Amino acid sequence: MERPNKSIECTVSECSHHCQDCNYCSLDKILVGTHESNPTQEECTDCMSFALKA
Template sequence: MTNATPNKNIGCVVTECKFHAGNEDYCTLNQIHVSKHEATAKSIECTDCASFEAEQKSSCCSR
């Protein structure tokens, strides 16, 4: 977490992200970028928060 001020306009439950507000389920960024990985996003599974950056302590997705 780089900034301790939660942005009440951006809810977030991804505690592994360095921008998560810690004790509150909000992002600390002023704005986020949402990306899609399909030509046409037809469901939530086709989108991602492209502003996500993993906390250093996280080892998610490593083999």
């Protein structure tokens, strides 16, 4: 099964990279970006490695 990366905590269980049984990402690394031109708070940031679970 997917191996949790203890350096990347994540609660987005809808993502195919989420470990499901624990709140970690299974990827070796992720890319974080923003959808804002001038990000000012955490809601402005996004995990660009997100992939919707099939």
